[in-house]
Amino acid sequence: MNPDIAFRAIEDSDLEFLYQVYADSRAEELSIVPWSDEQKEEFLRMQFRAQHEFYQQNYRQAEFEIVLVDGEPAGRLYVERREDEHRIMDIALLASQRGRGIGGKIIRDLLQEAAAVGKPVTIHVLKQNRALNLYDRLGFREIGSTEVYSLMEWTPDSLPTEPSVE
Numbered sequence: 001m002n003p004d005i006a007f008r009a010i011e012d013s014d015l016e017f018l019y020q021v022y023a024d025s026r027a028e029e030l031s032i033v034p035w036s037d038e039q040k041e042e043f044l045r046m047q048f049r050a051q052h053e054f055y056q057q058n059y060r061q062a063e064f065e066i067v068l069v070d071g072e073p074a075g076r077l078y079v080e081r082r083e084d085e086h087r088i089m090d091i092a093l094l095a096s097q098r099g100r101g102i103g104g105k106i107i108r109d110l111l112q113e114a115a116a117v118g119k120p121v122t123i124h125v126l127k128q129n130r131a132l133n134l135y136d137r138l139g140f141r142e143i144g145s146t147e148v149y150s151l152m153e154w155t156p157d158s159l160p161t162e163p164s165v166e
Helices: 012-030 037-058 102-116 132-137
Strands: 005-009 063-069 072-081 086-093 121-126 141-145 149-154
Touching: 005 102, 012 037, 012 063, 012 072, 012 086, 063 102, 072 102, 086 102, 102 121, 102 132, 121 132, 132 149
Parallel strands: 086 121
Antiparallel strands: 005 063, 063 072, 072 086, 121 149, 141 149
């Protein structure tokens, strides 16, 4: 059965959930760090607050949304629809929601939306992120790079090769 995917704008009351999504997305990365659980949580909370405040202050035109799966909060999607591109600032799902085709469906829908208006879609992806394989299959190509991130771009003439999961 296909999950029902919907979105709603984030609210102040969502901050703890958004933190959980953020922490969940960093769990594997921090699993090798020799810190106590308390140190990891303190670090994650500091990083989450800094990221959240930065996004809210510097991306006022972006849409900050909770991903709802079958009516329940399951992740976050931050997108800025710019004049020249659609930028996926962040897409993250709780670990319990990953591997179900939800992220791929969300991204394919964003690609269709961008294609309809003739705009590319860009996203910064951690170089060790498993989702890089999905982006490759969907037709994203690396157009920039730092030590940590790849800047990936999909253009309307890039045909996604991954079949729709319906």
